Amino acid sequence: MQSDSQKHPTSKEAEEQLSGVADYLKTVAGFSRNAKLLLMRGPVIGLGFGIWELLFNIYILSLWSQNPVFDEAYLSKILFWNWFFHGALVIPAGMLSDIFGRRNTYIIANIVAIILKTLSIFTLNPTFILTMRALGGIGEGFHAVVGAPFMLEHSRPKERVHLFSLSSFLYTFSETVGRMFAGFLPLWFAPMLMVDGSHYLSLRVTLACALPLMLFALIPIFMIRESWKRQSLATWWKNVQNHATMVKLAITSALPAMADGMVFLFYNVFFSRKFGATTAMIGMIFGLGSLFGSFGNILTPLFVKRLGKVNTIVLVEMLAIPFLLVLAFTSNFTVAAVCFVIHAIMTSASFPIANLFQQEIVEQNERGTINGVVHAATEFPRSSTTRLAGALMMTQSWGTMFLGASALNLAAFILYWIFFQRIETARREVAVEK
Numbered sequence: 001m002q003s004d005s006q007k008h009p010t011s012k013e014a015e016e017q018l019s020g021v022a023d024y025l026k027t028v029a030g031f032s033r034n035a036k037l038l039l040m041r042g043p044v045i046g047l048g049f050g051i052w053e054l055l056f057n058i059y060i061l062s063l064w065s066q067n068p069v070f071d072e073a074y075l076s077k078i079l080f081w082n083w084f085f086h087g088a089l090v091i092p093a094g095m096l097s098d099i100f101g102r103r104n105t106y107i108i109a110n111i112v113a114i115i116l117k118t119l120s121i122f123t124l125n126p127t128f129i130l131t132m133r134a135l136g137g138i139g140e141g142f143h144a145v146v147g148a149p150f151m152l153e154h155s156r157p158k159e160r161v162h163l164f165s166l167s168s169f170l171y172t173f174s175e176t177v178g179r180m181f182a183g184f185l186p187l188w189f190a191p192m193l194m195v196d197g198s199h200y201l202s203l204r205v206t207l208a209c210a211l212p213l214m215l216f217a218l219i220p221i222f223m224i225r226e227s228w229k230r231q232s233l234a235t236w237w238k239n240v241q242n243h244a245t246m247v248k249l250a251i252t253s254a255l256p257a258m259a260d261g262m263v264f265l266f267y268n269v270f271f272s273r274k275f276g277a278t279t280a281m282i283g284m285i286f287g288l289g290s291l292f293g294s295f296g297n298i299l300t301p302l303f304v305k306r307l308g309k310v311n312t313i314v315l316v317e318m319l320a321i322p323f324l325l326v327l328a329f330t331s332n333f334t335v336a337a338v339c340f341v342i343h344a345i346m347t348s349a350s351f352p353i354a355n356l357f358q359q360e361i362v363e364q365n366e367r368g369t370i371n372g373v374v375h376a377a378t379e380f381p382r383s384s385t386t387r388l389a390g391a392l393m394m395t396q397s398w399g400t401m402f403l404g405a406s407a408l409n410l411a412a413f414i415l416y417w418i419f420f421q422r423i424e425t426a427r428r429e430v431a432v433e434k
Contacts, residue, residue, distance in 0.1 A: 027162045034154040035163050037220040042170035048213030050178020051206060052117070054286055055186070057268050058279060059121070059203040060129075066200065069126050072269070076390020078133045079265055080383045085137035087379025093142040094372025098365060102150035103226040107218055109142030114214050121207050137379075145375050149367040152359045154224055160356055161301045168352035169294045176290035178213075182206060183283015197279060242362045246370045248419040249358055250377035255412035256317075257378040259405035261385030263324070266393065266401075267340065274398055275333045289341045293348030300349050309357045310417060310424045313350045317413045320346030321406050328402035361423055 031039070060078065063070035097105045113136055120132035155163050185206040187197040195201050263270070271277040271285060296316075303312045323339040323346075330336050362370050385404075392401050 027159055028166060031159055031163065032156055034224050035156070035159055037224050038151055038154065038163065039167055039170060040220040041217050042167050043174040044213055045217035046171035046174030046176075047178040047181075048210040048217065050175035050180075050286075050290065051182040051185075051210035051213075053175075054179045054182040054268060054283055055203055055207055055279065057266070058272060058282075059200060059207060061269070061272075062198060062200040062203055063124060066124050067126065072393045073390050074126065074130075075269070076386050076393070078130055079261075079386040080390075081130060081134035082137040082140075083261070083379045083383035083386060085134050086141040087137075087376045087383060088141075089138045090141040090145045090375035090379060091369070091372040093145045094367075094369040094375075097146045097149065098367070098369050101226055102146045102153065103221065103224065105142060106146045106150055107221055109139045109146065110214070110218055111139075112142075113139030114211055117214075118208075118211055121204050141375065141379065145371045148355045148359050149371060150221075152356065152367070154226070160360075161304055161353070164352040164356040165298065165300045168348070169298045172290050172294035172348055176287045176294065178210070179283050179290060180287035181283070183278075183280040183287070185209065186279055203279075242366065242370065245361055245423070246373055249370070249374045252412055252416045252419060253374050254377045254381045255408045255415070257382040258385045259408040259412075261382035262389045262392075262401045262408075263327075263405045265382075265386060266389055269393060270398060271333075271336070271340075273393070274396070275336065277333070285337045285340060288337075289344030290348070292341060293344045296345045296349035300353055304353055308424055309353050310420045313354050313357070314413050314417045316346045316350045317409065317416075321409055324402055324406045324409070328399045328406070357420070357424070361420075361427070 057075055060070055060075050061072070093105065093109070116132045116136035116139060120129050120136065123129060151163065151167070152160060186199075186202040189205045190197045190199065190202040193199070193201045193205065268282050268286070271282050277285070300312065303315075307315065320343045323343040326339045327336055327343070330339070358371070358374065359367055389401055392398075
């Protein structure tokens with residue numbers, strides 16, 4: 001006969017899982033005022049960025065009907081210069097936020113980025129569009145660097161894993177809605193403009209809908225009070241001490257960024273060019289990827305509790321690579337769409353935890369600067385591979401793009417585990433001793 005423990009081998013595990021869920025809900029219910037304000041921002045900005053990110057590349061290529069210069073090579077040039085300036089200013093952005101504070105730096109950078117986005121879509125001048133998107137990288141670089149330290153410093157330690165994960169969920173879920181709307185809105189605007197849904201005018205009006213949403217998303221940041229003691233340049237320089245950690249973070253950020261530059265920024269073009277997908281179809285695929293990815297964000301804290309942050313990050317990123325490899329060679333639209341969605345789930349789940357872990361292993365007064373260095377090590381490599389991707393797209397060499405991205409991701413997360421597993425273990429041991 002079987003013993004009770006043999007009959008019910010998972011009863012203890014089930015109790016632990018229920019306890020974990022209860023703790024999760026209790027932590028979320030007890031969020032501080034600042035944490036709640038930070039959560040409010042996610043749905044609005046996600047909606048705006050969902051629209052923009054889905055359609056901007058397609059919009060640029062739609063301008064080809066007005067001027068043949070607007071081809072894949074021109075698009076890759078826009079992305080190159082955008083990410084180049086994005087990377088060139090992130091170190092000064094981090095430095096300035098360490099000296100003057102995060103809040104004002106964040107707000108000003110976002111407003112500048114929104115203005116430059118607006119200017120870039122209401123012209124047919126290739127040079128002006130290129131200039132606006134290049135300069136837009138400056139504002140985008142500033143708020144990318146400042147955002148994570150700002151969130152960490154305006155939340156309590158016990159709520160941070162849940163805040164980063166839940167904030168990412170709300171952003172990603174609303175981004176899903178934005179992408180789905182972005183797929184259908186051009187078709188809705190087209191009859192009013194007396195054009196078809198793929199015409200640049202219908203795409204332009206849809207992109208314009210994203211801009212006020214991005215602006216409204218700043219309201220919760222205005223409502224957060226920040227008391228920041230300004231530092232001198234000499235003090236700032238002395239505060240940057242974790243040089244070895246900074247180098248490791250830079251290396252493990254550069255490799256996946258190169259992969260992003262080869263494929264992530266061009267997924268919409270990939271589905272449009274290789275499979276002839278419409279904006280509605282692309283919006284649906286991207287939307288499903290964001291939707292399921294957002295639920296992955298909610299569940300991530302449960303995996304972190306069991307596996308730790310580093311193991312969770314590496315595990316989900318490694319599981320994503322096979323689906324990227326399938327995308328390299330499949331000629332079946334359905335298979336490609338399913339692989340894209342699964343890959344999006346994996347990468348979305350790891351992002352908020354990786355962001356939080358990066359902020360936790362460095363000191364407060366150096367977070368902005370180190371975040372700036374890491375972003376620079378992200379943006380420059382990403383910008384370089386966008387040029388390569390542009391050349392490969394011209395020859396329809398999709399397999400080369402996805403194979404290269406897979407190899408870069410594999411190397412990145414092997415190194416990530418080697419570099420940071422010991423650091424996390426040491427931090428846990430110190431926490432237990434305290």
